[in-house]
Amino acid sequence: MAKMIKLVSGDGAEFEVEEEVAFQSKIIKDIVADADDVIPLPTVSSKVLIQVIEYCRKHAAVNSFPLSPSSSAAAAASSSSSISYSKPVSDPALRAWDNEFVKLNNSSLFDIVIAANYLDIEELVDLVLETVADRIKGKQAQEIRRQFNIENDFTPEEEEALRRENSWAFQNN
Amino acid sequence: MFTNERAIGRPVVLTFAVVDRDQFRPVSTRATGRSSPAGATEAWASESSSTISRIPNLDAGPYSVFRAAVMEPLVPKRRLCPSAVYPTASASPPTARPVVVATDHILEKLLALPDPFVSLEVSLERLLDSRLLEMEKDQLVDGAMEAGSALLEAARRSARRRASMHNCSSWPLASDLTIKVFSKLDTQSLCHAAATCSMFNKCATDPMCYENIDLTAEVPKVNNTVVSKMIQHAGKNLQSLKLGIRSNPASTTEFRPLSYSTIHPMEASGLSWSQKRPRQGRETSLLTRSCLLALSVDGSAAGTLLRRLHLYNIDKMDTSALCTALSACQFLLDVEVVGL
Numbered sequence: 447m448a449k450m451i452k453l454v455s456g457d458g459a460e461f462e463v464e465e466e467v468a469f470q471s472k473i474i475k476d477i478v479a480d481a482d483d484v485i486p487l488p489t490v491s492s493k494v495l496i497q498v499i500e501y502c503r504k505h506a507a508v509n510s511f512p513l514s515p516s517s518s519a520a521a522a523a524s525s526s527s528s529i530s531y532s533k534p535v536s537d538p539a540l541r542a543w544d545n546e547f548v549k550l551n552n553s554s555l556f557d558i559v560i561a562a563n564y565l566d567i568e569e570l571v572d573l574v575l576e577t578v579a580d581r582i583k584g585k586q587a588q589e590i591r592r593q594f595n596i597e598n599d600f601t602p603e604e605e606e607a608l609r610r611e612n613s614w615a616f617q618n619n
Numbered sequence: 620m621f622t623n624e625r626a627i628g629r630p631v632v633l634t635f636a637v638v639d640r641d642q643f644r645p646v647s648t649r650a651t652g653r654s655s656p657a658g659a660t661e662a663w664a665s666e667s668s669s670t671i672s673r674i675p676n677l678d679a680g681p682y683s684v685f686r687a688a689v690m691e692p693l694v695p696k697r698r699l700c701p702s703a704v705y706p707t708a709s710a711s712p713p714t715a716r717p718v719v720v721a722t723d724h725i726l727e728k729l730l731a732l733p734d735p736f737v738s739l740e741v742s743l744e745r746l747l748d749s750r751l752l753e754m755e756k757d758q759l760v761d762g763a764m765e766a767g768s769a770l771l772e773a774a775r776r777s778a779r780r781r782a783s784m785h786n787c788s789s790w791p792l793a794s795d796l797t798i799k800v801f802s803k804l805d806t807q808s809l810c811h812a813a814a815t816c817s818m819f820n821k822c823a824t825d826p827m828c829y830e831n832i833d834l835t836a837e838v839p840k841v842n843n844t845v846v847s848k849m850i851q852h853a854g855k856n857l858q859s860l861k862l863g864i865r866s867n868p869a870s871t872t873e874f875r876p877l878s879y880s881t882i883h884p885m886e887a888s889g890l891s892w893s894q895k896r897p898r899q900g901r902e903t904s905l906l907t908r909s910c911l912l913a914l915s916v917d918g919s920a921a922g923t924l925l926r927r928l929h930l931y932n933i934d935k936m937d938t939s940a941l942c943t944a945l946s947a948c949q950f951l952l953d954v955e956v957v958g959l
Contacts, residue, residue: 605814
């Protein structure tokens, strides 16, 4: 019988999850080691907690089974380069699932990454931040502002200095 | 009571005006501050207790604590820039009434004018007529210009302050997460992100963002100064550096005819770098032989962790400069030099 942990969201909803799912969060793992099985998470709303649990459930299932020969070869290949790019998820099926998972609007993504950061779920944090970065890549400054509802608060002089300093980046190809 | 040991910050009582996000109207004048993403501000507006509460993530970046417009006009003019920390915010006595300056009334009346362009010009002309001396008239006109500029500058400064505040509240990530996002960007996108607003600009100066510097381009654009600045930004974090001119490896699949000199025949098929067919480096490159000097300064601080160095078609690079650079980087694993 798998041990169950109870998570309570900010708006009071309770979620029972298997221990190995909950332990994707390092924070929860530490707390359960000390004492309680009931963990209040006042800063995490139900909607976000559901999504986080879904991610953890999927990744716990994958982590608990030994890697198939093809995915373990991929894992070995990616770890041979000691340049620290973010570790890619080696299983292509899981990667596909992850890509579907992050097809959300910016606001939802931010909610998830903040919760995942709070709960210390490193892979989820990385996944979402990578997605956010992808939404910034290749865009001009004005497009980035529009995407993320940012306003230009530079003085004309500051803006001029910035463009001059990295003029190579602002020339159109 | 569940406490997250990891996120404990110093307990602080902040006095500030909580501002309605949509209208920027003050809705209350005292609340305990809490650093949290934007969505939580409404929750805190109703709290009026002045008990000390923990502010997690205070060290994650001051701009994640919600800053609002100060109400007293006597507070010294400072940009409500996300990077400023206001430890004395609680020191200002809550009961001190601001000195109501006559200017406030004047300004209010001025801003209430229904048709300022017309009415101001008419009034100015009338005042000029009433002055008899030429010198007085000159002074009047000069004064009008000065007042006009002053108001324009003040309004622009306010607009920028409000823009900064808006950014603070609408960008939900604390600076450590923002920096992590930026560290995943290619160098050019990083520059664009830095140019969007002061908050992003500040995050973009963090060394983590410069771990992998890729300044390659299809045409020469980058000069030595840019390279050294970026290497400096990276400090000890620099892991990968790519410079020079090459055709975008992702853009074209068709084979490009070789057009560079035959001194360096690139026929070796077994090597991966032979597949990157760089363009003829006949264009004057703005990178010279000293472009890698920054790696060697400061006891090779920047070169320390460098693992990957790719140089493409840097005309003016010569072997001795290259050797100096290489000797600064003790731990290189991946070196690619094309068109030397």
